[in-house]
Amino acid sequence: MTKANVDLLQGTLDMLVLKTLQLEAQHGWGISQRIQQMSKDVLQVNQGSLYPALHRLQRQGLIGAEWGTSENNRRAKYYSLTAKGRTQLTAERANWERLSAAVTDILQTV
Amino acid sequence: MSTGSWKNWLTRLRGEGRPGADRELEDEVAFHLEMETRKYVEQGYEQDEAERRARMDFGAIQKHKESCRDERQGNHFDMLMQDVRYALRTLGKNWGFATAAILTLALGIGANTAIFSVIYGVLVRPLPYENGSRLVLLKPEIAGTGAVQTSIPELYDLREQTSTLDELVEYHSMFFVLLGRDEPERVQTGVVSDNFFDTLGVAPLHGRTFVEGEDALDSDAVLVLTYDYWQRAFGGDPDVVGQVFEMNTRPHTVVGILPQIPQFPVTVDVYMPTSACPFRANAERNMAGDRSAFRNLFVFGRLAEDGSAATANAEISNLAQRFADEYPDDYTDEVGYRAGVVDLKEELTRNARPVLLMLVATAGLVLLIACANVANLSLARVMSRESEVAVRAALGASRARLIRQFLTESTVLALLGGALGLVFAYAGLDMLVNFAAGYTPRAPQVNIDGWVLLFTLLVSVGTGLVFGTFPALPGTRDLGSAIKEGGRTTAAGGLRLRRALIVLQVALSFVLLVGAGLTLRSLSALQAIDPGFETEQVLTARISIDFTAYNDGVDRHAFLGELARVVGGLPIARNAALTDRPPYRANNPRFGQFIIDGRAVEETATPPRFQRTVVTSQYFDALDIPVLDGRAFTDNDSTGEAAEVAIINESLAQEYWSSENAIGSRISFDQGETWISIVGVVGNTRVDGPETPVTPEFYRPFNQAGMPTWLVVRTVGDPDSAARAIKDAAYSLAANPISDIQSLATLRDDAVASPRLTASLLGVFALLALAVTLTGIAGVMAFAVSQRTREMGLRLALGAQPRGLLNMVVRQGMGQVVAGLALGVAGAFAFGQILTDLLFEVNASDPATFVAVIIVLAAAGLVAVVIPARRAVTIDPATALRSD
Numbered sequence: 004m005t006k007a008n009v010d011l012l013q014g015t016l017d018m019l020v021l022k023t024l025q026l027e028a029q030h031g032w033g034i035s036q037r038i039q040q041m042s043k044d045v046l047q048v049n050q051g052s053l054y055p056a057l058h059r060l061q062r063q064g065l066i067g068a069e070w071g072t073s074e075n076n077r078r079a080k081y082y083s084l085t086a087k088g089r090t091q092l093t094a095e096r097a098n099w100e101r102l103s104a105a106v107t108d109i110l111q112t113v
Numbered sequence: 114m115s116t117g118s119w120k121n122w123l124t125r126l127r128g129e130g131r132p133g134a135d136r137e138l139e140d141e142v143a144f145h146l147e148m149e150t151r152k153y154v155e156q157g158y159e160q161d162e163a164e165r166r167a168r169m170d171f172g173a174i175q176k177h178k179e180s181c182r183d184e185r186q187g188n189h190f191d192m193l194m195q196d197v198r199y200a201l202r203t204l205g206k207n208w209g210f211a212t213a214a215i216l217t218l219a220l221g222i223g224a225n226t227a228i229f230s231v232i233y234g235v236l237v238r239p240l241p242y243e244n245g246s247r248l249v250l251l252k253p254e255i256a257g258t259g260a261v262q263t264s265i266p267e268l269y270d271l272r273e274q275t276s277t278l279d280e281l282v283e284y285h286s287m288f289f290v291l292l293g294r295d296e297p298e299r300v301q302t303g304v305v306s307d308n309f310f311d312t313l314g315v316a317p318l319h320g321r322t323f324v325e326g327e328d329a330l331d332s333d334a335v336l337v338l339t340y341d342y343w344q345r346a347f348g349g350d351p352d353v354v355g356q357v358f359e360m361n362t363r364p365h366t367v368v369g370i371l372p373q374i375p376q377f378p379v380t381v382d383v384y385m386p387t388s389a390c391p392f393r394a395n396a397e398r399n400m401a402g403d404r405s406a407f408r409n410l411f412v413f414g415r416l417a418e419d420g421s422a423a424t425a426n427a428e429i430s431n432l433a434q435r436f437a438d439e440y441p442d443d444y445t446d447e448v449g450y451r452a453g454v455v456d457l458k459e460e461l462t463r464n465a466r467p468v469l470l471m472l473v474a475t476a477g478l479v480l481l482i483a484c485a486n487v488a489n490l491s492l493a494r495v496m497s498r499e500s501e502v503a504v505r506a507a508l509g510a511s512r513a514r515l516i517r518q519f520l521t522e523s524t525v526l527a528l529l530g531g532a533l534g535l536v537f538a539y540a541g542l543d544m545l546v547n548f549a550a551g552y553t554p555r556a557p558q559v560n561i562d563g564w565v566l567l568f569t570l571l572v573s574v575g576t577g578l579v580f581g582t583f584p585a586l587p588g589t590r591d592l593g594s595a596i597k598e599g600g601r602t603t604a605a606g607g608l609r610l611r612r613a614l615i616v617l618q619v620a621l622s623f624v625l626l627v628g629a630g631l632t633l634r635s636l637s638a639l640q641a642i643d644p645g646f647e648t649e650q651v652l653t654a655r656i657s658i659d660f661t662a663y664n665d666g667v668d669r670h671a672f673l674g675e676l677a678r679v680v681g682g683l684p685i686a687r688n689a690a691l692t693d694r695p696p697y698r699a700n701n702p703r704f705g706q707f708i709i710d711g712r713a714v715e716e717t718a719t720p721p722r723f724q725r726t727v728v729t730s731q732y733f734d735a736l737d738i739p740v741l742d743g744r745a746f747t748d749n750d751s752t753g754e755a756a757e758v759a760i761i762n763e764s765l766a767q768e769y770w771s772s773e774n775a776i777g778s779r780i781s782f783d784q785g786e787t788w789i790s791i792v793g794v795v796g797n798t799r800v801d802g803p804e805t806p807v808t809p810e811f812y813r814p815f816n817q818a819g820m821p822t823w824l825v826v827r828t829v830g831d832p833d834s835a836a837r838a839i840k841d842a843a844y845s846l847a848a849n850p851i852s853d854i855q856s857l858a859t860l861r862d863d864a865v866a867s868p869r870l871t872a873s874l875l876g877v878f879a880l881l882a883l884a885v886t887l888t889g890i891a892g893v894m895a896f897a898v899s900q901r902t903r904e905m906g907l908r909l910a911l912g913a914q915p916r917g918l919l920n921m922v923v924r925q926g927m928g929q930v931v932a933g934l935a936l937g938v939a940g941a942f943a944f945g946q947i948l949t950d951l952l953f954e955v956n957a958s959d960p961a962t963f964v965a966v967i968i969v970l971a972a973a974g975l976v977a978v979v980i981p982a983r984r985a986v987t988i989d990p991a992t993a994l995r996s997d
Contacts, residue, residue: 030141035145054138054141054177055180073148079144080137
């Protein structure tokens with residue numbers, strides 16, 4: 004398995020975390036696995052960034068946290084999107100699409 | 114701040130629930146590692162290897178946890194808490210410095226907190242009535258004689274004609290006897306128009322207040338009880354509403370209870386509408402043709418919506434002028450009549466303004482001195498902490514971070530000082546409220562509430578930032594050279610600042626000392642005034658006549674005469690007399706006109722001012738007022754057929770009979786209908802207090818004029834047992850006949866209580882300021898000298914005389930003192946202007962006071978300079994050269 008060495012900018016990671024929580028609540032490990040899966044193993048989340056990001060988003064009120072039981076019957080901390088987080092995700096997503104389109108345009112210019 | 118964010122903030126303050134949050138993080142990481150391990154096991158790794166890989170993937174666990182913690186609380190807060198903990202630790206290690214600083218700050222902040230609470234309670238807080246901001250007081254005036262009250266016809270005319278005031282209400286107070294409880298009881302009764310409470314905006318606690326129509330002379334008598342009286346007499350039983358009591362031989366029904374409201378101008382027990390007061394009602398029945406009918410009314414007005422006191426004042430003074438034009442016989446040119454309105458709140462606080470201004474200025478000066486002193490102390494400490502600061506800087510602390518550390522430390526100090534200052538303020542508030550009560554009826558509304566606490570918090574933080582900036586600037590500048598030079602560079606900058614602070618402290622102390630000196634001189638001038646009568650061993654008491662029991666003038670006079678006779682016969686009494694103008698009790702000024710037999714009436718712009726006092730024959734003996742010419746009154750003067758006589762005081766005799774003998778002259782108060790012979794001249798007195806000027810005065814004997822309802826007793830032996838004996842004797846004659854027994858010595862002291870408190874307040878603050886300043890001077894001198902130890906040693910070794918060195922050092926030290934004095938003189942002139950209104954017979958720029966304070970401060974400063982300087986020049990040169 005080749006590990007992609009892509010460094011995620013802080014803001015980008017926050018957006019991806021919000022995205023993974025869009026459909027259902029998830030614990031920290033689950034989030035890192037989902038990002039890896041959805042990016043087809045291109046993006047490998049650094050745990051040293053993930054957990055601080057989760058606490059930051061929580062402080063900003065974008066996600067909430069609750070202790071629950073995991074699929075293997077363990078106590079795990081589940082994060083879920085708040086209403087504020089949902090709005091934020093929409094905004095960031097629009098922003099990202101504008102940005103990446105712009106970057107693509109520049110790169111395609113001969 | 115919402116509850117949520119408060120909670121959030123509190124969590125953070127508590128190290129944001131560190132144990133709980135950390136344990137959760139621990140569990141979360143453990144769960145992650147477990148899941149990761151399981152993933153590797155599923156991929157075929159051994160358990161051990163899977164665990165190792167999982168941990169490796171995760172990275173530095175501790176570091177990540179730390180980052181999480183930072184994210185959770187936000188970095189700033191964490192750093193702040195770190196600074197605060199560090200500040201507390203350093204202060205704890207320097208408890209001597211911390212104690213001195215906290216005490217100084219507590220003094221400054223406490224003084225400001227207490228004084229702010231007074232200012233806020235008296236000047237800022239609205240009157241506690243719903244319509245408080247729209248209430249005005251009618252102020253009628255008769256030319257040359259001053260304030261008077263309003264009569265019924267005047268009130269009715271004003272009410273009819275005004276358009277700027279939407280309501281006018283009247284008020285007077287009287288004692289009546291209330292029957293129907295276990296014992297007959299004299300109650301202080303406020304007599305008010307039926308729209309009184311609605312106009313003020315006071316809603317009843319139970320029942321109702323008065324309603325329209327209850328002023329009508331034929332309406333049933335009703336009562337409203339005040340809260341305090343209801344509690345005291347009926348234990349707060351709401352069923353008292355509806356009960357009937359007898360007053361003035363009529364049934365009175367209680368219709369309501371008032372809430373606890375402050376009452377102006379006096380506190381009463383019950384209120385009744387005007388129709389229930391027999392005197393007021395009688396006057397109204399017979400008022401035809403009498404413009405002065407029942408001139409006893411205080412009148413309050415409520416401004417029309419969006420009206421202003423200024424326009425109302427203009428209108429009322431026009432109306433008053435119209436009265437004077439319309440009734441020239443009632444308002445003669447000499448008497449005149451003017452009226453206006455003033456804002457009620459302003460009127461109630463007018464007298465307090467100069468005092469409050471003085472208090473604010475003093476408190477401000479004290480806080481400034483406290484700031485300067487603590488800044489000085491902190492600078493001294495910073496200079497000795499230089500290497501510590503340099504090491505912290507070398508280890509990577511930025512200058513901003515260092516400055517923040519200093520400011521945090523000073524703010525922590527100031528907050529601690531503020532907390533202690535609050536304790537001081539609580540302790541001193543009662544004294545201050547009593548002080549203010551001498552000037553305004555609003556004083557009881559002063560307390561320490563949320564606004565005051567907020568003020569204290571803001572002042573504390575502000576103070577901390579102000580005095581913290583001083584040490585922070587030189588203390589953190591150019592740290593590289595600080596290490597190299599062993600601390601001499603910053604010391605120079607710091608020393609300059611410290612010297613400047615000393616100049617400021619000397620100046621501020623000078624201002625406070627001059628203030629204290631001026632008020633002390635004013636106080637001693639007040640106390641040196643000879644009142645003209647004896648104040649030791651004299652008791653005075655108010656006599657209350659039961660108007661229903663003694664219902665005509667003859668009966669009342671008989672009762673008063675009997676009372677004086679019985680009390681005078683007691684073994685504890687040397688003399689007992691009656692008067693209608695007792696010493697040191699607030700008396701309404703009484704003025705009037707008189708003519709002298711055989712002299713043309715002088716045409717003067719204003720009628721002569723004089724007092725007329727009714728007394729019994731023993732009065733001059735009881736108060737030891739000397740009879741300068743002629744005779745005192747005798748009991749014969751008070752018998753029915755006696756000739757009309759008067760005694761005048763020296764002032765009146767000099768003014769009108771300067772070259773002739775006044776005895777035997779005749780005067781008249783009623784344009785010559787009755788003539789009164791002058792039979793004696795007595796010494797001048799200042800019965801209304803030492804600061805009131807001597808007024809020309811007539812004395813009339815008991816039974817020839819007025820009703821003297823004050824008892825004056827010259828006693829023998831212990832005044833307390835004398836007071837008891839007088840009370841017992843009086844109570845054997847009637848129920849509740851006398852009240853308010855006080856010795857003249859006490860009343861005399863009370864009369865100068867406020868000036869004395871002003872003087873002692875300023876005196877204490879000034880002495881504290883002086884002490885703080887002197888220690889500051891000595892400290893700076895000692896430091897300056899120690900910085901130059903090597904130089905001194907060198908000079909001595911090269912043959913300089915210790916005397917010459919001493920002179921040099923002292924000259925430098927005294928330079929600050931002299932600069933401070935110069936600055937202080939300017940400040941003291943300004944402060945003196947604030948004090949002017951409070952000074953008696955002393956000029957605010959009194960040269961003697963200024964010179965005395967200059968000498969005292971310069972001498973004290975010299976001592977503070979010389980002591981450390983001497984130490985410097987007595988040092989052994991060899992030791993000095995090896996120092997550093």
